[in-house]
Amino acid sequence: MSKTPIHVAVTGAAGQIGYALLPRIASGQMFGPDQPVVLRLIEIPHEKAMAALKGVAMELEDCAFPLLRDMVLTSDVNEGFRDANWALLVGAKPRGPGMERGDLIKENGPIFVGQGRAINDHASADVRVAVVGNPCNTNALIAMHAAKDVPNERFTAMTRLDQNRAEAQLAQKAGVAVSEVHNMLIWGNHSATQVPDFKNATIGGKPADEVITDHEWLKNDFFSTVQKRGAAIIQARGLSSAMSAANGLIDHVHDLVNATADGSWRSVCVPSDGSYGVTEGLISSFPVQSDGQGGYKIVQGLELGDFLSGKLKASVAELEEERETVADLLS
Ligand code: NAD
Ligand code: LMR
Numbered sequence: 001m002s003k004t005p006i007h008v009a010v011t012g013a014a015g016q017i018g019y020a021l022l023p024r025i026a027s028g029q030m031f032g033p034d035q036p037v038v039l040r041l042i043e044i045p046h047e048k049a050m051a052a053l054k055g056v057a058m059e060l061e062d063c064a065f066p067l068l069r070d071m072v073l074t075s076d077v078n079e080g081f082r083d084a085n086w087a088l089l090v091g092a093k094p095r096g097p098g099m100e101r102g103d104l105i106k107e108n109g110p111i112f113v114g115q116g117r118a119i120n121d122h123a124s125a126d127v128r129v130a131v132v133g134n135p136c137n138t139n140a141l142i143a144m145h146a147a148k149d150v151p152n153e154r155f156t157a158m159t160r161l162d163q164n165r166a167e168a169q170l171a172q173k174a175g176v177a178v179s180e181v182h183n184m185l186i187w188g189n190h191s192a193t194q195v196p197d198f199k200n201a202t203i204g205g206k207p208a209d210e211v212i213t214d215h216e217w218l219k220n221d222f223f224s225t226v227q228k229r230g231a232a233i234i235q236a237r238g239l240s241s242a243m244s245a246a247n248g249l250i251d252h253v254h255d256l257v258n259a260t261a262d263g264s265w266r267s268v269c270v271p272s273d274g275s276y277g278v279t280e281g282l283i284s285s286f287p288v289q290s291d292g293q294g295g296y297k298i299v300q301g302l303e304l305g306d307f308l309s310g311k312l313k314a315s316v317a318e319l320e321e322e323r324e325t326v327a328d329l330l331s
């Protein structure tokens with residue numbers, strides 16, 4: 001017997017990431033090959049955006065995905081998040097060349113108040129939220145505060161793209177397949193202060209910093225390549241990452257829905273419980289293991305050493321500053 005469809009709400013569905021993301025959800029890559037979905041596609045109430053959304057929906061129809069049971073196209077957030085089991089908050093302005101993600105905070109932050117409230121009032125009781133729109137950590141914080149009745153741990157933001165980028169860089173440097181790299185972890189903010197942890201990553205089962213003996217490369221080139229990869233893509237494409245961002249979100253949700261096997265972990269931005277000295281309540285990237293039942297835990301006991309600890313402190317300070325900037329949206 002086929003499973004009951006789950007309702008997946010996606011904001012910014014007519015945008016670049018939406019275009020790369022939706023066919024992958026509808027084909028089963030996010031929730032599994034036997035899980036039917038209803039897509040609830042949310043856009044701004046502008047004629048052009050809604051027309052573009054209609055076009056995307058027509059293309060989805062034309063893919064004839066067996067798992068795609070229905071689509072709702074709307075600019076009304078209450079309707080969009082109704083009965084949603086997952087809310088994927090992608091819709092927001094992307095940065096342009098020369099901007100930092102934090103520069104978007106005043107423009108994008110307010111979007112997440114209304115969306116948080118609508119999720120609170122209309123989504124399914126088991127709703128889980130993944131925020132992609134930048135600055136994603138602080139936008140997730142805003143939505144979490146606005147959704148008073150939804151447990152805080154249901155709110156996540158995405159550093160999986162950064163993890164994937166870091167894995168690719170380590171694999172290239174070591175001259176191995178990317179599948180040899182495990183437990184690559186990003187700490188902190190999804191920003192230029194993020195902390196790619198080369199100490200706890202492994203390559204071919206050995207610590208990454210034993211396989212790659214050029215520690216100056218790890219601390220300098222590797223670090224800054226990963227931290228600045230989003231800007232490098234914008235520079236090269238004239239547009240922010242979309243295919244890789246959609247792929248990161250597929251991985252992020254897939255690995256939260258399914259139990260984490262083999263004691264490994266994934267980078268997920270979740271509300272801090274104070275672990276690793278990260279200020280409680282901030283949404284920061286941690287090593288996360290999923291229980292596959294809707295719950296997760298932050299892996300404890302990893303050693304960071306002085307270099308990475310110092311970097312994490314700076315990233316947490318930036319998250320505190322962002323929180324201060326949007327204090328009026330958190331009350
Ligand atoms: P885009 O401009 O192509 O699309 C954004 C879409 O969101 C547009 O169609 C727009 O109409 C819509 N939108 C704006 N405000 C909305 C609202 N209030 N409700 C519903 N829809 C709304 O941008 P994109 O390339 O798809 O990027 C979207 C966001 O994702 C940006 O903020 C970008 O910086 C961010 N991003 C994050 C990561 C990450 O790793 N966390 C990676 C890439 C991009
Ligand atoms: C990315 O990491 O590619 C996105 O956050 C877009 C950006 O502004 O860098």
